[in-house]
Amino acid sequence: MVIAASKKTQKLATSIFTELADKKREALKKGMDVIDLSVGSPDLPPPPHVIDTLISYCKDTTKYGYTLKGIDEFNEAVSYFYKQRYGIDVNPSKEVLQLMGSQDGLSHLAMSIIDPGDYVLVPDPGYPIYEHSVMIAGGSIYPMPLVEENHYLPQLHEIPLEVLRKTKMMIISYPGNPVTALASKEFFEEVVEFAKKYNILVVHDFAYSELIFDDNPQISFLSVEGANEVGIEFNSLSKTFNMAGCRIGYVVGNADAINILATFKSNIDYGIFYPIQMAAVSALTTDYSLFQEQVREYENRRNILISGLAQGGWEVANSPATMFIWAKIPCGWTSSRQFAFELIEQAGVVVVPGAAFGKQGEGYVRMAIVQSSENLAKAAERIGEFLRKH
Ligand SMILES: Cc1ncc(COP(=O)(O)O)c(C=O)c1O
Secondary structure, X not given: OOOOOOHHHHHOOOXXXXXXXXXXXXXXXXXXXXXXXXXXXXXXXXXXXHHHHHHHHHOOHHHOOOOOOOOHHHHHHHHHHHHHHXXXXXXXXXXXXXXXXXXXXXXXXXXXXXXXOOEEEEEXXXXXXXXXXXXXXXXXXXXXXXXXXXXXXXXXXXXXXXXXXXXXXXXXXXXXXXXOOOOOHHHXXXXXXXXXXXXXXXXXXXXXXXXXXXXXXXXXXXXXXXXXXXXXXXXXXXXXXXOHHHOOEEEEEOHHHHHHHHHHHHOOOOOOOHHHHHHHHHHHOOOOOHHHHHHHHHHHHHHHHHHHHXXXXXXXXXXXXXXXXXXXXXXXXXXXXXXHHHHHHHXXXXXXXXXXXXXXXXXXXXXXXXXXXXXXXXXXXXXXXXHHHO
16 A cells, blocks of 8 residues: 655655754764754743642643633733733734644644635745745745845835735744844834735734843834734744743734634644643733843853854854844855754754755854853854864
């Protein structure tokens, strides 16, 4: 018997993270000490009261059934969080939908909105699920190049009219992954106007909303006038509260788009474990001063890695936000993949080749600062030694 993957699945390549994990395993087998800066999974713990809430609800034997959809307390907590953090009013029953992380939401959104023949504008480079979700849904992508000379903002006026006529959705993310740039309110205003003109649903991925450095402004897309008419914003507890493994997130904004996704998801999943939902409520209604401490920690890590790399002769751009550094590969190297793979084999440091995030990512690598400052300093030293040998 021949078991064949569907044509859509055949289009999906093996994830770069699987390849990097294999390379890492080989290096470990050889007895090397490996510092992994590849996956953006936070190493910091969730706040203690969040863990206490999770434990106490886990002991309640009545909380092990299907939850079907988000509990009302969760939607109210998201609405409270949006008001407190961004000054935005969000209707908890119509404008909030609970998700098993934004990954879940983004993938199911494409399936619920996109038909074959529809186009989706996606950032290039961009977080892989943007493109993959559209491929799975049978739609077509139009990559919007994010390049340094345009401050990593897409040039909306350059998108051909024949593409715009078929475009149903666009995805943007500021600050994003792997490009960590921030957008201004003026850019978001331009996006709202553009979306209205061409009838395009705007999806803003705001997963790193609370990891913004150097007192840069924190701008929710929904804070712009008219944004709720054209768009939705994904957010997550994964990075803000270090709850990535709990799998809980949410989307807020346009009630019609949220209703479509809610209907789709109601046919697929049976809800999130109740104790996790309550832990998320306790996180979202927390004392937000803890964010400052977290931001200082990441700023410090970023500074240590960047200055360590500079000492080793590799000047990389500063990162204004997120848990990543998006770095141009050193002079003399032409392939981000070759650079990353040789770095694992010879220096025991794992970074992600930029080409894995799209055509425009070639020439860059992404480093996640999800290691202690000591390890980051050690990684920078090893990279310096590696570069001296080449
Ligand atoms: C830009 C971006 N969006 C979404 C996600 C997915 O997050 P979640 O854990 O909420 O599914 C990630 C995870 O790394 C991310 O970097």
